[in-house]
Amino acid sequence: MQDFSRLGHHRIKRFTGQYTEDGQPTYSDGDLLIETVYRFKGEQRPAVILVDIDLDGSRPEREWQLLYCALTRCSVAVDVLVSADSAWRKALERASQ
Structure with a gap:
């Protein structure tokens, strides 16, 4: 273990x-x-690193809401780690430009 x-x-x-x-x-x-995004809702920190962002695109509206909540928890910097084949990778790359 x-x-x-x-x-x-x-x-x-x-x-x-x-x-x-x-x-x-x-x-x-x-x-x-x-912390999970659900447990961290309403909290804020200067830097946030989102890991295991493997959203599958099956519920895009709900996934965008969850992602928005996670991305707005930081006051200075956020890093998002996604797998190369994630359904959200291209959308996140476009949004970061």
């Missing part, structure tokens, strides 16, 4: 599945926050 508690030299901070008494999520100790 792989150790997913580190990314390079950085410890990964992630949701533990637990909440405080006042309903706030608790996180593991770490340097880099790893």
Whole structure:
């Protein structure tokens, strides 16, 4: 089994599945926050890296909404990593020009 508690030299901070008494999520100790787009909705950070963007194009309107939500979480910079054969690669390349 792989150790997913580190990314390079950085410890990964992630949701533990637990909440405080006042309903706030608790996180593991770490340097880099790893989160799903759904859980990160409403949050913001200076830099965001989107990984595993393998949208299949089966529900384009919903996928654009999800992608828009993810792309608007950063205040300074965003990087998007997609596979070469992703249905969204060309659209993302056009949008970034």
